[in-house]
Amino acid sequence: MRIVITGATGNLGSAVVRRLRDDHDLVGLARRVPAAKAGDPEWRSVDLTDAASPADLDAAFEGADAVVHLAWGFQPSHRPDKLEELGVGGTRRVLEAVERAGVPHLVHLSSLGAYAPHRDDVPVREDYPTTGVPTSMYSNHKVAAERLLDAHEAAGTAPLVTRLRPGLVGQRVAGSALLRYGVPGFVPARVLGHLPVLPIDRGLAISVVHADDVADAVAKVLEQKAGGAFNLSTEPPLTAQIMADVFGAKLVHVPSSVLRATVNASWRARVQQLDPGWIDLAFALPLLDSTRARDELGWQPIHDARQVFTEIVAGMSHAESGSTEVLRKRSVPQVLGDAVRRGPVSLRSHP
Numbered sequence: 382m383r384i385v386i387t388g389a390t391g392n393l394g395s396a397v398v399r400r401l402r403d404d405h406d407l408v409g410l411a412r413r414v415p416a417a418k419a420g421d422p423e424w425r426s427v428d429l430t431d432a433a434s435p436a437d438l439d440a441a442f443e444g445a446d447a448v449v450h451l452a453w454g455f456q457p458s459h460r461p462d463k464l465e466e467l468g469v470g471g472t473r474r475v476l477e478a479v480e481r482a483g484v485p486h487l488v489h490l491s492s493l494g495a496y497a498p499h500r501d502d503v504p505v506r507e508d509y510p511t512t513g514v515p516t517s518m519y520s521n522h523k524v525a526a527e528r529l530l531d532a533h534e535a536a537g538t539a540p541l542v543t544r545l546r547p548g549l550v551g552q553r554v555a556g557s558a559l560l561r562y563g564v565p566g567f568v569p570a571r572v573l574g575h576l577p578v579l580p581i582d583r584g585l586a587i588s589v590v591h592a593d594d595v596a597d598a599v600a601k602v603l604e605q606k607a608g609g610a611f612n613l614s615t616e617p618p619l620t621a622q623i624m625a626d627v628f629g630a631k632l633v634h635v636p637s638s639v640l641r642a643t644v645n646a647s648w649r650a651r652v653q654q655l656d657p658g659w660i661d662l663a664f665a666l667p668l669l670d671s672t673r674a675r676d677e678l679g680w681q682p683i684h685d686a687r688q689v690f691t692e693i694v695a696g697m698s699h700a701e702s703g704s705t706e707v708l709r710k711r712s713v714p715q716v717l718g719d720a721v722r723r724g725p726v727s728l729r730s731h732p
Contacts, residue, residue, distance in 0.1 A: 382603065385410060385445045385484075387429065387475060388452030389422060390705035392555040393490065396592035397449060398422055400600050408441055410452070413706040429471030430463070438478035447486040447603055450475045455562045458648070458656040461518050468522040469529070476533050479540055488543045488602055489530060491610070493588055495523040495546060499667035502586070506670045507546070507610040514665045517658030543602045547595050547613040548588030548669055551689050554703040555592070556696025557711035564697070565653040569713050574698035579630040582637040585621040588614035588669040591684035591692070601678040611678065614669035619686040627690050637664045 382405045388394045389409030401407055402420060409422035417424055427437045429452055442448060452475075454467040472489070479487050494517065497510040513524035533539035551559075560570055590613050598613050625632035637660065645657035674680040684692075695701070702710040 382406065382446040383408070383444055384447050384449060384603065385441050386422070386449045386451060387411075387427070387471075388450070388490075389424075390415065391451065391453075391707045392552065392558060393550055393592050393595055394451045395554065395703055395705065395708060396552060396596040397451065397599050400593070400596035401603075404600075405603075408445070410438075410441055411705070411707070415705050418704075429474055430466045434471075434474055435478060438474060439481055442478050442482035442484055445482065445484045447488060448475065448479050448484050449488045449490075449599055449603075451490045453490070455519070456654060458518070458654055459651075464518060465522055465525075469525045472526040473529055476529060476539070480533070480538060484540055486541045486543070486603070486606060487539075488545065488599060489526070491527055491544045491546045492519075492523045493546055493548045493612075493614075493666055493669060494520040494662055495527050496667055498665040502668065504588075504614075504616075504668040504670035505612075507612055507673060509667065514658070514661050516661045518656065519658060520662055541606060541608045543608050544610040545595065545598060545602070545613060546610060546669070547590045547598075548615075549619070549689075550590055550592050550595055551693040551696075552592035553692040553696035553701050554708055556693070556699060556701035558702075558708050559693065559697050560700060560711045563653075563655045563659075567713060570698055570700040570711065572698075573628075573694060576628045576630040578633045579621075579625040579628055580633045580635040580640070581621050581624065582640060582664065583621045583632060583634045584637075585624075585663060586618045586668065587663055587666070588612075589619045589686050589689045590614050590682060591689045594680075594682040594684060598674060598678060598680050601680055605678060607678060611674040611680075612669040612671045613674055613680070613682075614671050615682045615684065615686045615689065616671070617686065618668050619690055623687050624690060627687065627694050 384405050385408040387410045390411040407422035409424050410427045412428045414424035414426050425441050454464045495511040497512045511527050513520035641657050641660040647653045648656050700711050
């Protein structure tokens with residue numbers, strides 16, 4: 382199959398490329414594409430926030446059997462207009478181009494973040510409301526993207542649409558990217574490997590999944606032409622105690638309200654780039670029930686929650702990187718130099 386992948390150079394995109402490249406003809410779309418190497422996709426530079434992107438998408442989607450839409454933004458957190466233009470506006474442009482090109486299958490990466498706050502600790506299935514967490518920019522944009530998909534499906538002209546809703550996605554080579562998204566630039570990566578205590582609400586439990594396991598689900602829905610929504614998560618979930626164990630730290634209970642207030646104050650003061658909506662998400666979102674993916678796709682995650690988080694911590698503490706610009710190596714001097722030249726990552730148009 383000829384498969385076009387948006388966001389092909391990122392955390393999940395890199396895993397999807399690894400999974401599909403031996404069996405399919407791939408076209409990878411990203412704003413900053415790497416130098417082509419043997420076995421790589423056909424790279425095309427496309428900026429989904431650019432007014433010229435519809436023409437670029439039309440050219441890329443011509444003759445495609447499927448489009449896998451992964452492109453999304455996490456920074457600049459102080460520029461919600463920029464994040465919305467990429468996440469929501471980019472999804473709208475992809476949908477419109479898919480229809481113009483007559484692509485028969487669209488796989489859209491939605492998220493755990495699209496779901497409404499939990500009512501209890503019972504994991505939810507795909508029919509749970511996708512109304513999001515109102516105080517989270519990320520959640521609001523994921524919900525808006527889902528409503529675009531709803532409208533296209535209701536019109537009766539849309540292709541087969543698959544919505545993947547994974548939990549927190551991680552892999553080791555995304556360590557440097559995760560540092561840039563969520564850790565102050567003046568903090569050396571190695572500090573994360575030597576935390577004596579982990580101050581967090583002991584009630585935290587969140588669904589997680591490895592990037593390679595999500596990539597396997599992408600392969601399965603493409604091969605089976607499976608439509609609809611699929612939750613993707615390991616079971617049991619990641620808990621505060623598992624997190625502390627992986628860090629080798631003592632868990633110190635800090636109520637989520639105190640944690641949120643601290644993150645909010647430091648974000649508003651531009652000390653760190655993680656907006657408080659992420660804390661709201663972590664404590665409001667339900668756990669995921671992935672029964673449908675297991676039963677209908679034959680999907681089975683290989684990595685459990687401890688393994689996923691161990692890779693995330695190892696990747697961040699060693700500033701692991703990949704071969705693409707999004708997954709580039711992060712260092713304190715480089716981050717501070719970028720901050721002087723271009724301003725804080727939470728305010729830049731392109732972090």
